[in-house]
Amino acid sequence: MRKEGAAEKSSVRLGWVLSVVVAAQFMVTLDASVVNVALPAVRADLGFSEAGLLWVVNAYTLVFGGFLLLGGRAADLFGRRRVLWLGLGLFGLASLLGGLVQEPSQLVVARAVQGLGAAVLAPVALTIVTTTFPEGAQRTKALALWSVAGASGGAAGVLIGGVLTDYLNWRWVLLINVPIVLFAAVGGKEVPDGRPEQRSGLDLIGALLATTGLAALVYGVVRIGGDSLTSGATLGFLGAGIVLLTAFVLYEAKGARQPLVQLRLFAHRSVSGANLAMLLLASGQFASFYFVSLYLQQVLHFTPAAAGLAFLPFCVGFTAAAMLSGRVLARTGPRILVVAGTLIGALGLAWFSRISTDGGFLANILGPSLVASFGIGACFVPLANAATGSVLPQDAGMASGLLNSGQQVGGSLGLAVTVSVATSRTASLSDGGKPTLAALNDGYGAALLAGAGLLVLAALVALILPGRQPAGSAESAPAEPDEQAEARITQPS
Known part of the structure; x- marks a missing residue:
């Protein structure tokens, strides 16, 4: 009876831990896209210039990507629970103040502090998964749910942002984070702290x-x-x-x-390949969210709520693919899933690039949404597994920070590149005057095709990922203590 009670208590605790991880990961990816549909309302309310409005998005992604490595290392050095609470505090306070701002500069600062909180939360969430859940079915399931939260958060951000902007106010795209933060903070007491016995300095x-x-x-x-x-x-x-x-x-x-960063981690193809593939994958993913949202509102004249609802197929495809990939990962290994997923995602974005000014949801959105989201969503679990699965607990935060940093920096770089493609194409069709709907449409289509090209590059990089590891392989065998301390991760086959 005592053993059964202890097992039940442990199961409840792991359930709370998983709920906190999912909530944190969903929130930080949600806020990378939740403001996109609300930007016209933000500009009208606060008086942003066209150039200044860009920083409502970039202030978050720049600080998020820039501080991720520091956030990941802090989890290793100062304890996962206290770093989780620090990130939640920063994110919640910035969200509350951002929802109450009265000046453009105040909103940009609030978004930057949100980005700092996200840079702490994202790597510690993945670190908690890889160090709390035992290797095998439990960790694979937890990674799948973590991936679902991250993949669907970006797609759901556009949906939620549109509905909140239309039926409440744009400020709620920030205020909605406050109850999520409170829930995660209460559940965070169940997270093991994992502080090292001898705390070293931060770099x-x-x-x-x-x-x-x-x-x-x-x-x-x-x-x-x-x-x-x-x-x-x-x-x-x-x-x-x-x-x-x-x-x-x-x-x-x-x-x-x-x-x-322990640079020797990159000598192993599972770490280097996963990080580079994630950077390229995120480049195409961010482009799809941004330009499809613009197409729906600027070309097809959807309302913010309607544009948000049009992203529902993205959520369905991401969720289904992430869950499926988590179930088959042990049988296939990461390589085949990431190669297949990125190529399917590229096909979906290429289909998206055929948008037209007289199109609609059924003709131009539904089919490519399902294909692109299913392909991209299938990649997150195997990439997280490849990048962190063989890392020792003391380096888990570092590996998590690297992977999340690749995702955010890749998204920012990919968005900047595809915006340049769209701007150049639209300008070439406008003859110096105000862009026509046809010029805008062709520019968005060109950007989406460029996003498809980035996913093809990700597929090529993914070929270096390890395949399925047979039982008793070098990767699964424990290393000698001295070798393990020196290598930090075991050598994949």
Whole structure:
């Protein structure tokens, strides 16, 4: 009886932990897209300029991507529960203040602080999964639900943002986070803290180089959409980003006592392949959300609520694919799932690129939505498994931060590249005047086709991922203690 009671108590605790992880992951991915449909209402209410409005989105994604490595490492060094609560506090406070702002600059600052909170929450959520749930069926199920939350959060953000903007007010796209934060904070007491016995210092110099380098690089690419590639400012930011990131790599390799990133992780194809594939996958995914939303409102003249509801097939496809991939991962390995998923996703985006000015939901949205979302959604579980499954517990936060950083930075870079494609195509058809609906439509179509190309590149990268690991393989066999401490992750076959 005592054993049964202990098992039941453990099961309840794991259920709470999983609920917290799912809520946190859903929230941070939701807020990457929830404001997209609300942007016209935000501009009308607060008086944003066209250029300034872009920073309602970019302030979140830039800070999110730039601080993810620091957030992931903090979970390893200071304990998962306390870092979870820190991230929830930052995110909840920023959401509350953002919903009450009266000036454009205040909203941009609130979104930046949200991004900082997300940079703490996203890697600690994945770290909690990989260190709390035992390897096997339980961890695979938890990773599947984590992936569903992340994949569906981005799609649901457009849906929820449209409904809230139409029927309540744009401010609720931020205020909706407050009850989610309160729920996760209460459940967070069940999360194991996992603090190390000897706490080492945080690599602040490395964090500064990585954060400023990523921010400069992303900002430089963002400027290409509204500026010339050869302009001094654009080249300056791009060059500064490259220099700072190069300095980061050199410092981590030779100068840091407690590196923010163990660069030897990238010597293994499961880690390097998963991170690069995630970066390219997110590039295409962000482009699809952004340009389909614009097409629905600017070309087909859908209301915000109708545009949000049109994304419901995305949610269905993402959820179904993530759950299915979690069930078959052990039999297939990550390689075949990611290659197949990215190619199916590319097919869906290529189908999307055939949008027309006289189209509609059934003709231009439903079919490509299901195909693209099913393909992209099938990739998250195997990529998370490949990037973190073999990492030791003390490095789990680092590996989680890397994967999430690749997703956010990839989304920002991909969006900047595809916006440039759309702007160039629309301008070439407008003859210097106000863009026609046909010019806007063709620009959006060109951007979606470019997104399909990014997913094809992701499929090529995924070929280096490990396949199915047979029982008793080198990866599944435990390493000798000294080798394990030196390698940090076991060598995949």
